[in-house]
Structures are given as C-alpha cells and as structure tokens.
Amino acid sequence: MFYDNAKFDIEAGKGGDGAISFRREKFIPKGGPDGGDGGKGGDIYFVATNDINILFDFRNKNTFKAQNGQSGSSKDKTGKGGDDLELKIPVGTVVETIDENGAQNRREFLIDGEKVLMARGGNGGWGNSHFATSIKQTPHWAKRGLEGQNYHIKLQLMLIADVGMVGFPNAGKSSLLDAISNARPKIASYEFTTTEPLLGVVERKNYRFIVADIPGIIEGAHTGKGLGIEFLKHISRNKVLLYILDGTKDNVAQEIKMLEGELKSFNPELLNKNRILIINKLDLMDAKSVLKLKKKLPDSMFISTLTRENVDNLLDKIATLLS
Ligand SMILES: Nc1nc2c(ncn2[C@@H]2O[C@H](COP(=O)(O)OP(=O)(O)OP(=O)(O)O)[C@@H](O)[C@H]2O)c(=O)[nH]1
Ligand SMILES: [Mg+2]
DSSP: OOEEEEEEEEEOOOOOOOOOOBOOBTTBSSOOBOOOOOOOOOOEEEEEESSOOSOGGGTTOSEEEOOOOOOOBTTTBOOOOOOOEEEEEETTOEEEEEOTTOOEEEEEOOSTTOEEEEEOOOOOOOOGGGGOOSSOSSOOOOOOOOOOOEEEEEEEEEOOOSEEEEEOTTSSHHHHHHHHSSOOOOOOSSTTOOOSOEEEEEEOSSOEEEEEEOOOOOTTGGGTOTTOSGGGGGGTTOSEEEEEEETTSSOHHHHHHHHHHHHHHHOGGGGGSEEEEEEEOGGGSOHHHHHHHHHHSTTEEEOOTTTOTTHHHHHHHHHHHHO
C-alpha cells in the first residue's frame, strides 16, 4: 500500500481583548465604564471531501491559523469575531492530533462533507463595563482574550491511483511514470525491471492525479507466466488505463489483443474502463511505420518518453477523462 503523509500545526484564533473605556458625553464629566468585550477567535475545522485525493495543500506550510478576534471598543462595542478556517482533507484521511501535553487522538474521516471542529478559538476578554461595582465605579481593567487551542497534526492517507499503466515488459511504462510524475522508478533495457507496483503523483497547473506503474505483463500471465497478473489488482480501482506499447515492435496490434486477453481473464470489468492506447518510442520509429500504425489504430497516441514528444498532450487527455 502507498501512503501520503503530512505534518503541520493548527492554531485557532486568539480571543480579542476587552476594552477599557469610559463614557464621555457632554455634561457627564465622569461617565461609567463602557469598554466592550473582545470578539471570539476563529475556529479550525477539517472537512472531508471527495474532490481531492492527495494531501497536496499541506505540503509546503507548517502552520495553519484561524483569524484572531478583534478587541472590544468604547460604547460597549464587542470586537468582531475572527473568521473560522476550514481545511479540506480527502475522504479516507486518518488524522492524528497531539496537544501540548503530548496527549494523542486519532480519527478517520470517512464521509464526504464530514465537518469536525479541530481547534476552538479563544473567547474574547470582558471589557471594563463588566467590572463596575457600587464600590469601584470606574474600573481601569479589562480581561485579555484567551489563546485559541493549538495542536500538532499528522495526516495519513492511503493513496488510490486514478490511472493505471499496463503493457508488455520494456515498453516504457516506468519511463513514462518518470517523465510525468514525482516518482523515480527503476528503468532499464531488460524485461521485468519493475517487480513491484509504484505510484507517482502528476501535478500540473490545472490538474493533479495519481498514476500506478505495475510490472509488465506477457502472454500467459494469467497462468502465472512472467510475474503473473496478480498486480492487476492494483489497477482494479483506477478510472483510466493506459496501454503502453513499444512502437518499434512489429506486432503492436497483436500485443493489444494479448493484453486485453490477460486483463479479461483477471477481471472482465477491466475492459470497460476508459483506456488510452499509447504507442511509445516514437523517436525510434520511421515516418512510414508511424503512418501505417496510425491507420491501423486510429485512436492511439504516439509519444516518446525520451524526447517528451506528445507527453503533455497525453496528460491533458488523461485529465479530461478524469474530470
Ligand atoms: N528511445 C526510447 N527509449 C525508450 C523510450 N521509453 C523507454 N525507453 C527505453 O526502454 C527501456 C525500457 O523502459 P522501462 O521504462 O524500464 O520499461 P517498462 O515498461 O517499465 O519495463 P518493465 O518494468 O520491465 O515492465 C529502457 O531502456 C528505456 O530507456 C522512448 O520513448 N524512446
Ligand atoms: Mg518498469
């Protein structure tokens, strides 16, 4: 299994201070106290959503703060409360909170829209108008606002890929993952270089998704040939499948049939998924064979992971299928 992790602090807003103020009106030289209360500090909530599937927003920030409450003012005016902060986390995230004393708490967010108060903002302090008594009619003190709650947070999310890659060994699956994502898989010119599934996160300006690279599949994989087809379970939940083919081979169309056959014997539903046929190693192909293959496989995409030709177009296409 693959996990995404994030670590940061949250700090709810501090309450605003109470005000010290006295009524100043014409003909009332010694007015009573009218200092208003401070506003409450903003709370911090976590909201689970299906709209995101990685802990991206937490990567480059150490502390998330809600707004402080404003101080009270004269004429018994209460300070404005601080704005709450809502942090979106993917459904499935396990949240661990650790308070100042080291006490820990764990909770898993499982429902889309689930909203939980994680850190409460501090209450505002009372203004001096609360403190007048018959003996002390002009109190020169008020209360300060209270600190908001703060916690260390650890998030953990099991990653599920949006996109899976299948193909024969040596077709360039890992090379493609390397070219488009943050993952750095092993790449080599022999078969079965990849022996374990690997995930990578693709990040572009307008989209983000997770791609799974799995070991190559050969004819008869369903009977255990090569590394077998057990790894196909890692792409069973993916929304889009990329069929990666080596364009320098002269039996590409046949390879597609074989791949389909192996996928089908593992789980026929794999054939119902959105798929993109990718002919890789375009840089090694001559114009004639490109033309020939294009005629044969009109809905395929020709790319080179080496020169990156067409790779960005491919990503755009994947993003469209996912959106
Ligand atoms: N010229 C050229 N070579 C490529 C291209 N893509 C991959 N290769 C080469 O093809 C070989 C296999 O690449 P990999 O990415 O390891 O292939 P794979 O599909 O992950 O292979 P397995 O893990 O064994 O299933 C390597 O030597 C790569 O450098 C390409 O677009 N052009
Ligand atoms: Mg590989």
